[in-house]
Amino acid sequence: MSAFEWNELDQKAVDCARVLAADAVQRTGNGHPGSAISLAPMAYTLFQKSLRNDPADPNWLGRDRFILSIGHSSLTLYNQLFLAGYGLELTDLQELRQEGSLTPGHPEYRHTAGVEMTTGPLGQGVASAVGMAMAARRERGLFDPEAPQGESPFDHFIIAVAGEGCLQEGLTSEACSLAGTQKLGNLILIFDENQISIEDDTRIAFSEDVLARFEAYGWDVREVNWRTDDGYQESPEALFSAIEAAKAVTDKPSLIKLSTIIAWPCPTLQNTGVSHGAALGDAEVRALKEVLGFDPDESFVVDPEVLAYTRQNAAKNAAVARKDWDAKFAAWEQAYPERAKLLRRLQSRELPADWEKSLPEFAVGTSIATRAASGKVLTALKDTLPELWGGSADLGGSNNTTMVGEPSFFPPERSSQLFSGNEYGRTIHFGIREHAMAAILNGIQLHGLTRAYGGTFFVFADYMRPAVRLAAIMQVPSIFVWTHDSIGVGEDGPTHQPIEHLWSYRMIPNFDLVRPADANETAAAWAQILRQTERPAGIVLTRQNVPVIDREKYAAATGVAHGAYILAPGTDVLLIATGSEVNIALSAREILETEGISAAVISAPCLSWFKQQPQEYQANVLPPEIRARVSIEAGSTLPWKAIVGDAGQCIGIDHFGESANGAMLFEKYGLTPQAVAMAAKESIAAAQA
Secondary structure, three states: OOOOOOOHHHHHHHHHHHHHHHHHHHHHOOOOHHHHHHOHHHHHHHHHHHOOOOOOOOOOOOOOEEEEOOHHHHHHHHHHHHHHOOOOOHHHHHOOOOOOOOOOOOOOOOOOOOOOOOOOOOOHHHHHHHHHHHHHHHHHHHHOOOOOOOOOOOOOOEEEEEEHHHHHOHHHHHHHHHHHHHOOOOEEEEEEEOOEEOOEEHHHOOOOOHHHHHHHHOOEEEEEEOEEOOEEOOOHHHHHHHHHHHHOOOOOOEEEEEEOOOOOOOOOOOOOOHHHHOOOOHHHHHHHHHHHOOOOOOOOOOOHHHHHHHHHHHHHHHHHHHHHHHHHHHHHHHHOHHHHHHHHHHHOOOOOOOHHHHOOOOOOOOEEEHHHHHHHHHHHHOOOOOOEEEEEOOOHHHHOOOOOOOOEEOOHHHOOOOOOEEOOOOEEEOOOOHHHHHHHHHHHHHHOOOEEEEEEEHHHHHHOHHHHHHHHHHOOOOEEEEEOOOHHHOOOOHHHOOOOHHHHHHOOOOOEEEOOOOHHHHHHHHHHHHHOOOOOEEEEOOOOEEEOOOOOOOOOHHHHHHOOEEEEOOOOEEEEEOOOHHHHHHHHHHHHHHOOOOEEEEEOOOHHHHHOOOHHHHHHHOOOOOOOEEEEOOOOOHHHHHHHOOOOEEEOOOOOOOOOOHHHHHHHOOOOHHHHHHHHHHHHHHHHO
């Protein structure tokens, strides 16, 4: 960017944004006007002076990313998208928070051009911005590691805006601690310190020295204080200078504390909790307009000269930035044709031809935990899919998320006796930060080119749920690896034995929960997960060994892609199982066969994939005429009743486990072939009654 300039039209544009924020919330009758009014100079400085972006091409590869973590202040972003020419028009601002509008209450990814992620749950934007910064560095390592800092077409910045609410969330602490450890010099966080939240003055709950906290994390910190001794004085130039100085710090992420007065210059509601989350009222909106020199009797009035200026300025800045970037990109493309070929594949979200041939096959007669099989799948894919990377929340050896032979992703001085790596490595060490891990994975996916996964014990998925849910809302293909999937965990006891978790995650829309039965189903599950580009998935894996199913005797594991399939045919009763319990069902089938009962075994690794199949396929797998059904799963049984029907039986666990040997617990709680066979006979009797 060139030297800072600020003229009368810039100031008019900022004041226009303030009035539009007040008008939009007042028209709708609800919303969050305060921060959008007081942050107008900040947002305008970013979009018109600092960010490298292109309103005509919101998905331009070379753009900086802007994340509004305080998503409730959506007008802070919408007004700048309108002024810069991203496709929002005045009518869109007038339809704020209305059904079908491009301006929903919180910014929504895939819905409004220029919105990089869905935000609203506080802290998610900050943590995902950390993920974007990590992704940008990993991508640079894939495509252009030799280029000097700042000279690569893959160099850009991630700039996020947060408030006190974001910084109070534990998620933000987790993510920002890791960002400091990772030395993410491409990340800038602007902290709007306005000292107001819904319960008014933040001093009642938030008193820490934020700059000292972030300095302790290893961040570069600086301050821009518009609350001066001489009164409130906005200085966009001071903010611009702080941003440019932060960009020059390449070995640390940067925090800029911007001290503001919420809703300034509203005459009576500035610096109040009322302005945070409610319409200002007609009188206050009129007074604000009078202070700013607008006609109080008019609403949604935009000076054509102002709009022409802001859109032309944004287009001019984009043209300058793209000319420089295009030259760098063309030189890179010519110098590295194979890398350019990889980039084009990743941009199209295609997998390489015959990539499935890299998947391992597991021999019958062996027994292997599905978590171990998953690790072998990841290692087998590492050369075929260079875009695939990930790690664990300090459980790499247990989750089997470490690709054998791959360096770690961290500054080289972070190397330990066990792990060595560099800033472009492949194995991510998230630390014991499950929530941040999930949100960071979302940020990596949102950034656009790579696929990332993160692992922990399934019981700790509880710590991750808000970010997993957000991934499903955004329809980004984050991958969550959850091991130690049941009471099979054993001696660690009920705190580590998931019971209700399987169905809890199945109930999230747009989310695929996959629980493979054996090693070959695990490979097939990974294959289907990687084919999905618009849905997140969780793969749930055993701690204990499970036998590899004989696929010459039973159906092929390719049926996993359908979500549920007939593993073994039968006509009298359906035994529907997931995960390690599929082998229990197969053993029960043999027992029933000796009694002349024909039992089908249905392996159902992913019920959401099954529901996506044609009705004809579903009816073939679960024939409506066979009312005798038994579900077998080491977890909650209640939701299974909708699948097994009024004559069905459910084998599972509706109570917490205990500290004991896993195999013994399966026996004690009735997860045995004998119990399944007995339940099958009871179901047959009920179906015939």
